[in-house]
Amino acid sequence: MKITIMTADEQIITLDVDRDETVENLKALLEVETQVPLQQQQLLYNGKEIRNAEKLSGLGVSDGDLVMMVAGVSQSSASTSAMGFNPDGSAVNPSAFQQHLRNDSNLMAKLFQSDPELAQIVLGNDLNKLQEILRLRHKQRAELLRRKDEEMALLYADPFDVEAQKKIEEAIRQKSIDENWEAAIEHNPEAFARVVMLYVDMEVNSVPLKAFVDSGAQSTIISKSCAERCGLLRLLDTRYRGIARGVGQSEILGRIHVAPIKIGSVFYPCSFLVLDSPNMEFLFGLDMLRKHQCMIDLKENVLRVGGGEVAVPFLHEKDIPSRLLDEERHAKEASVSDAQETLGSKGKSNTPTGGPSGRSSQSLSEGTNFEAKVTKLVELGFGRAAVIQALKFFDGNEEQAAAYLFGG
Incomplete structure (x- = not known):
C-alpha cells in the first residue's frame, strides 16, 4: 500500500510499504529519505504518536493515508498543535491544519486527485464544514477497518459452520456492491446527482405558468387553484368527476373540455382533468403531447411542438420556483395511469x-x-x-x- 508522509518542513514523501510493516522499519525508510535519524523521528497518525513496535495494520493505517513526521521536541510540540487530530477525527487546530494544507501545492494536488471534496472544502472558508468532513473520513476509515477485520476473521472460520458461511456469502455480496459503487463514482458520477424534471414556460388562457412535462401521465392535469387563477373553473364539467390512480390517488373534480394554451408564440387547444391536488399545479401529459405531435429533444434540451414548428427550452433548476420542486412526487401520485371518471346522473x-x-x-x-x-x-x-x-x-x-x- 502507499502512504503519504508529511514532514515538519512541509516535505511530502510517498512510500510503498507492506501493511504489516512495523513503525520502526518505516522510520528506517524515512531516515534514508529525509536524513533525519530514526531516534529523532516522531510519527503521528490521527493526532496520536505511534510507537516503534506497532504494526501499521494494527494502527489502522490504510492505502492513501497521511502520516505526520516531526523531528525534535520543539518541532513535535508545534506540529502536534497544528496538525494533530482529536479522537473523533477532527483537527485540533482546524485553522492551522487548513493553512498548512493550502501552503503545500504538492499536497493539494494529491488531495484533489484522491479526495476532491475535501480539497474543495480546504480551499473554502467554512471551518465547521472542514471538521465535519474530517470526522466523516475518520468514521469511514474505521468502518473500512472493521470490515477488513471481519473478513480476516471469516477466512479462518469453520467451513462447516452454516452461520459463518452465510456471513462469508454476505461479505462477498457486499464487496461486489462496493466495487460496483466505486465504478459508478468513477465512470458515471452524474448518476448520483439530483435529476431535475422537465418544465417549460406556457400560458394557459393567457396566464403564464411553469408546466411540468410528463410523458408518463396519460392525461393533462390542472389543479383546482390553478384553474381558478386561469379563469377556467367556470367551465368545469363535474359529470366527469372520479378518482385518478397513479402512484397514489387524487380526486378528479371534473373536466375542462377545451381551453387555449400558448407554447412559444403559437396557440393550441387543450383539455384538462381538474384535480383536487394543491401540491401540483399544471402537468402536460401524454394525451396533449401526442395530439400536438410533441418531441422531447434532450440533446438540444427543448420541447418541440407541432412536429417541430415550435421549440421551447426546458427550464434550468434556477428558473423553477422552489415550491414546484416537490411537485414531481405529487404529480406522479396524481398522474392518470388509471382514471375512473364517474358521469353524473344529471343530463347527458x-x-x-x-x-x-x-x-x-x-x-x-x-x-x-x-x-x-x-x-x-x-x-x-x-x-x-x-x-x-x-x-x-x-x-x-x-x-x-x-x-x-x-x-x-
Whole structure:
C-alpha cells in the first residue's frame, strides 16, 4: 500500500510499504529519505504518536493515508498543535491544519486527485464544514477497518459452520456492491446527482405558468387553484368527476373540455382533468403531447411542438420556483395511469348517438369481460384512458366504441 508522509518542513514523501510493516522499519525508510535519524523521528497518525513496535495494520493505517513526521521536541510540540487530530477525527487546530494544507501545492494536488471534496472544502472558508468532513473520513476509515477485520476473521472460520458461511456469502455480496459503487463514482458520477424534471414556460388562457412535462401521465392535469387563477373553473364539467390512480390517488373534480394554451408564440387547444391536488399545479401529459405531435429533444434540451414548428427550452433548476420542486412526487401520485371518471346522473354528455346511459365506470368495470375489451382496443393503438371513456359512452359496446375511436 502507499502512504503519504508529511514532514515538519512541509516535505511530502510517498512510500510503498507492506501493511504489516512495523513503525520502526518505516522510520528506517524515512531516515534514508529525509536524513533525519530514526531516534529523532516522531510519527503521528490521527493526532496520536505511534510507537516503534506497532504494526501499521494494527494502527489502522490504510492505502492513501497521511502520516505526520516531526523531528525534535520543539518541532513535535508545534506540529502536534497544528496538525494533530482529536479522537473523533477532527483537527485540533482546524485553522492551522487548513493553512498548512493550502501552503503545500504538492499536497493539494494529491488531495484533489484522491479526495476532491475535501480539497474543495480546504480551499473554502467554512471551518465547521472542514471538521465535519474530517470526522466523516475518520468514521469511514474505521468502518473500512472493521470490515477488513471481519473478513480476516471469516477466512479462518469453520467451513462447516452454516452461520459463518452465510456471513462469508454476505461479505462477498457486499464487496461486489462496493466495487460496483466505486465504478459508478468513477465512470458515471452524474448518476448520483439530483435529476431535475422537465418544465417549460406556457400560458394557459393567457396566464403564464411553469408546466411540468410528463410523458408518463396519460392525461393533462390542472389543479383546482390553478384553474381558478386561469379563469377556467367556470367551465368545469363535474359529470366527469372520479378518482385518478397513479402512484397514489387524487380526486378528479371534473373536466375542462377545451381551453387555449400558448407554447412559444403559437396557440393550441387543450383539455384538462381538474384535480383536487394543491401540491401540483399544471402537468402536460401524454394525451396533449401526442395530439400536438410533441418531441422531447434532450440533446438540444427543448420541447418541440407541432412536429417541430415550435421549440421551447426546458427550464434550468434556477428558473423553477422552489415550491414546484416537490411537485414531481405529487404529480406522479396524481398522474392518470388509471382514471375512473364517474358521469353524473344529471343530463347527458355531448357524444355521438348511443351516448352514456348514466351508469358509472365502476359498474362497467364490474363486468367480467370489460378489461378484455379495454385490452383489445388498447392493442389497436388507442390510449387506455380514451378506450375506457369510449366504452363508458357506449355502455360497454366494443364495436361502437371502436368506431368512435377510429372516427376521432
